[in-house]
Amino acid sequence: AQSVSQHNHHVILSEAASLELGCNYSYGGTVNLFWYVQYPGQHLQLLLKYFSGDPLVKGIKGFEAEFIKSKFSFNLRKPSVQWSDTAEYFCAVGPRGGADGLTFGKGTHLIIQP
């Protein structure tokens, strides 16, 4: 069965610090990978996605993620975080070209201190 593991449940950083959130997945096939963000009281929004091609993908709001196939990882990064990045971040995996729903990690709660 597929699974997604996010390494940190809670991360606290100061503004301007660099961010890296870990995500590893287990899936029996080729995959599409996603990072979603959920701001307090809001719905999940897509940050970025990887389908194929360049393993370094750029998303909205300065976020990027790198797909490392050999490590089954898809870590999210941002060079300099802002207070407004405080949110819950979810990594998700789905089958390439398939129709199943996504499998989500448990989420990482990111708090940025001013």
Added chain:
Amino acid sequence: DAGVIQSPRHEVTEMGQEVTLRCKPISGHDYLFWYRQTMMRGLELLIYFNNNVPIDDSGMPEDRFSAKMPNASFSTLKIQPSEPRDSAVYFCASSLQGYQPQHFGDGTRLSIL
């Protein structure tokens, strides 16, 4: 463009009552997904539809849960009878293709007393 629309936003009801959650997907999207989010279990897929047909309901926790999609623009998730452990935020999402990014609604925060 209108996004995925869910109603109600909040529902508080007593144990044993029937609860109906509603979802209107983005027009033209062929796939509709229902998720449940709790602190303990995170975000779980309950069921998804393709062209109004239920494809995988293996995530539905019990027979008390049922979902329907009578047409391309409307879906319901019912819990009957409801129990306190059903308290969660329920999200509906839709996508153009099954593997494409999903667009989420604002969710229904359900509290069963």
